[in-house]
Amino acid sequence: MSIRKRVLPSCLIGLLATSIVHTWCVSALPAQETITNVHHTLSVEMIPAAHELVARDQIELEVNSQVTLATFTLAHTLHVESVVMRTHSVSGGQGGRDEVVPFTIVRPPETSAQRIVVSLPKDHGRKIALVLSYRGQINDPPREPRHLRFVTPSETAGHIGVEGVYLSGESQWYPDVIGSFSTYRVTAQIPQGWTVVASGSKEGETTSAGKTSSTWVVQDKSEAFTIVANKFVTTSREWKSPTGQRVELQTHFLPDNAGLVDEYLNATAQYLDAYVRILGDYPFDKFAVVENFFASGLGLPSFTLLGSGSIKRHYIQPYALGHEIVHSWIGNSVFNRDDHGNWVEGMTTYLANYYWHELVQDTAQAFEQRRMMLDGYNLYVRPETDYAVSQFLRKHDEKDNAIGYQKSAFVFHLLRQEIGDELFWRGLKIFVSSYRNRPADWQSIEEVFSRESSQDLRWFFEQWVGQPGAPRVSLRDVQARRVKAEGGKEAWRLTVQVEQAEKPFRMTIPIKVVMKESTDIKSIMLSLSQRSVAEFVLPDQPLRVELDPHAMVFRRLTRRQLPPMLNGYVTDPHKTVVRAFVDPASPLQQIVDRITDHELTESRRTTVVSLKENALPHDGSILVLAGADQRQAVQSVVQESCGDRITLGDQGFQVDGQAYDGPKMAVLFSCHRADVPGSLITVLYGVTSGAVEKVSRYLFYYGWHSYVIFQDGFVTKREVWPGLPDVKEVRIDATP
Ligand SMILES: [Zn+2]
Known part of the structure; x- marks a missing residue:
């Protein structure tokens, strides 16, 4: 994901005395209308042991001469000590005249930011420079993700601490003009031994008196400036694009993960090779993979911030590192409005x-x-x-x-x-x-x-x-008749009727036509009506037609058409957990406890029952937590829905005819319930209770497959059993 600024309400009329409402609202209009070309020359010292920062931001901007107030947002924990207007020397060099200007603080309720409203002198020019000196704490230790089965980044608005520093646009750690896109020159100071990684290019670094100071420049207008810091081990290598562009690839890992750097640098180079071809030149001059001190997967301008656990688990897949690298163009170069x-x-x-x-x-x-x-x-x-x-x-x-x-x-x-x-x-x-x-x-x-x-x-x-929604498309009627093709050769005319229930969509949908001797993919244009008909002349007798066999179109499917999987159980509004184990110390009990704990705050509750008399509840989806001690009872209730796909034994089990034996083996599998349309039976079975110990902790991460085989908690195989396809046999029209 990519991170965005926390957007504040743009006009807080109710909060202010009527006399200044008008000007307030003018200055709170989107920045491009009143305040433009914002440049920050910012120097910040971070003191991790005290959760503190001390900063001075010289903000150069252009503003209409009629505007009398300039408004900035800043985290409410930061205290502004002074605001000075610098005249004549906008470049920040010597010879400028400094004038202290008055400002007021507004604290809108329910936001974490204060507004610094600076009164501009009457005769100010179009280009002005304001210097804000401020200090305070940014101390919002990341909280663990709360969701049972959904990976979200830990929540923090920003943190300076001995475990690490994370200051993003959301932290409001520097005075910001709402809705602005700014350029930056930032000098960051941190205790020696720490490394800062920030947006933009690094211009230089010096160390003296126990402090390391580095300067970062962002020349392209961007949404926010992000700084992270930790006691990193840093490596880098150069990457060259086919067009000759040079980019520095870096890793900044904590010592524990330092052995993984080549894996990450190689993967980064591979993704850049591919995506510069699709998206054009890479928009920055470095790409850094940076280890974070809390769980995250964030794509930021010129770097990605990944939690330690993710890095350890080889987070280099397309949905992981690949995704964050694509954000360099999509989100961090082209912004979301x-x-x-x-x-x-x-x-x-x-x-x-x-x-x-x-x-x-x-x-x-x-x-x-x-x-x-x-x-x-x-x-x-x-x-x-x-x-x-x-x-x-x-x-x-x-x-x-x-x-x-x-x-x-x-x-x-x-x-x-x-x-x-x-x-x-x-x-x-x-x-x-x-x-x-x-x-x-x-x-x-x-x-x-x-x-x-x-x-x-x-x-x-x-x-x-x-518009919301998705089409509900189904095959209605499929028939064929023998015809004479050109040259007197025999051919078949196939007529396919497709129905759209509810609101029809305009779309093209592929069908697979299985003929006696061959198979072909055709497509049908659906019009904005309930029924569409298409005709095809085929060289061979058609036997069957299947709608969209390769999932090329977006549509509503019934639950029976979806593959059976744990997430089918999870999303069933009516569900029951069946305890099919005797040992109260079994790790399976943890799953029961976690489900009931998690649901304390929810109105909809899962029923928990024991497996008695080999009978299952008559409706809804079922999660059976099965210990070896109740194997036979479980086998008999599984049979009805899973058929021969699954055989549970006391030394192991068989799935799709393949045997998996040994005390460390476990399996999670799901089948559509035979007599309960749309509902599922999902079973977690371990040959021993040790075999499900690790799985029990992460059960809900395995929701997308029909079966997953575990050995000692590690996945050794996962497969999907397709849902019910939309197939129709071809009716032969033999009328003369
Ligand atoms: Zn993303």
Whole structure:
């Protein structure tokens, strides 16, 4: 993900005396209208042991001569000691005349920032320089992620402490003009032995009297300036693009992870090689992988900040490091327009998490990613609580993730199919270069792609981005009759009727036609009506037709059409945990405890029952926590839904005919319940209780597969059993 400034309400009329309301609101208008060309020359000393910073920020800006107030936001824990207006010498050199100017502090309720309202002298010129001296604590120790199964960064608005320093745009650690894009020159001082990593390029570093001071320059206008610091081990290497661009690749790891640097530098180089081809020159002159002292995956201008645990777990995958690197262009070079729908995460997810697999020609993984985008949306977004992609701002839960990341990413897949590869990739490159260092929104994307493809794409963006929902498409009738083709050869005419329930969508959907001798993929244009009919002349007798076999279109699927998996259980509003173990010290008991603890605050409760008389509850989804001591009883209740796929034994188990034996083996599997449509039975079974110890802690991270095999807590295999496909046998029309 990429981090954004915390946006404050733009006009706080109720808070102020009427006499200054008008000017207040004028100065609180979006910055580009009143205050422009903001440049910070900032010097900051960070004192980790005291959680403190001492800073002086010379802010140069341009302002209309009528404006009498300039407003800045700053964390409420920081105390402004003085504000001085520097005249004549805007460059900050010698010879300037300093004039103390009055300011007032406004503390809007329910925000973590104060507003510093500086009164400007009447005769101020267009270009002014204000110097704010301030100090105070930034001490918000990161809290652990709260969600049971959803990885969110730990929450902090910024922290200076002995465990590390993290100051982002959200920390409000320097005086900021709301909505501004600024340039920066920052000198940061920290105790010797610490290393600072910050936005922009490093100009120099000196150490004296036990303090290290480094200077950082950001010449392109950007949203925020971020600083992190720790006692890093630093390495670097140069990377050169095919066009000759040189970029310094760096790692800043804590000593424990220093052995992993080559893995990260190699992966970074590989991603840059691929993405400069797609997105154009890399926008910065360094890319650093920086270890964070709390759990995070953040893409910042010129670096990424990853938690220690992630780095240790080889976080170099496309959805991980690849995603953060793509944010260098998408989000950190082209910005998301404040207060507008967030398109940044969808585009980044498409290009990194998904498209990487196409790039390396891993067709199976690419399919798997499309499936997961569809499954995520279908499981976590119920039609009655769905919202449009254009309404997504940031994710708070799985539903936001399914809309703002997964569906949004799929929109780009649909767009690419709509206008074709060549125009899509050309449009993307043009979009990135023309919005460089500028904010963009969905409308900008629509404009660029409409122009490049010479098509009016209004309907497309309205349908997929502007409105919630997804089409419900199904095969209605499929029939064929023998015809005579040219030259008297025999052929078959296939007629396919496709139905759209509810609101119809304009789209093209592929079908797979299985014929006697061959198989072919065709596509059907669906019109804005409930029923569409397509005809094809085939060389061979068609037997079966399957709708969208490769998950190329975005649509609503029934729960029966989705693969069985733990997340199907998780998202079932009606669920029961079945305790099928006797030993009260079993790690399986921890799962029961965590589920009941987690739900203390929720209105909807999971029922917990014991497996009695080999009977299961009659409705809803079921999670069976199975110990070896109740193996036979579990086997008999599983049989009905899973059939022969699973056999549990006391030395091991069999899945799909493959045997897995040994005391350290465990399996998590899910099947659709035979007599309860839309519900699932999920079973966690360990040959011994030791085999499920580690799995029990992370059970809900394994939600996307039909079965996962563990050996001593490590995944050795995972597979998906497809859901029910939409297939119809071809009816032969033999009428003469
Ligand atoms: Zn992201």
